[in-house]
Amino acid sequence: MSDLFSSSSDLPANLGNEAMEKELQEFLLVEREKAKLQAQIHEFADICWDKCVDKPGSKLDSRTETCMLNCVDRFIDVSLLITNRFAQMLQKNSNY
Incomplete structure (x- = not known):
């Protein structure tokens, strides 16, 4: 009767x-990907900040805000383009 309730006896120990x-x-894979994404976001912010912000103030003016949005959008577009291109190349090479 004890075997009826012990499920571990039917399964390998490991x-x-x-x-x-x-x-x-x-x-861990998911957490690594989250960390990579966070690092990429920080990199985009740094690059776009240097490109778009002439003089820091208490608020972003509309020109600076538009520049920041466009800058980040272009980085995302390029990253997706490169990622998709590599995926296509890998898929093409795996068919040979």
Whole structure:
């Protein structure tokens, strides 16, 4: 009767560890991607700040705000373009 309630007797001992290890690896991968995205955002902000802000003040004027938005949008567009291009190249090369 004790075997009825012990589910671990039917499973290999390391199956739970493997599942936990896989879950941990997936979690770490997601966290690394979040960190990369955050670093990229900071890089965009620094570059665009240097390009668009002539004299810092208490508020952004409309010209500066528009410049910042356009600058970040262009960086995002270029990053997506490059990412998509690499994905296409990898896919093309994997077909050979």
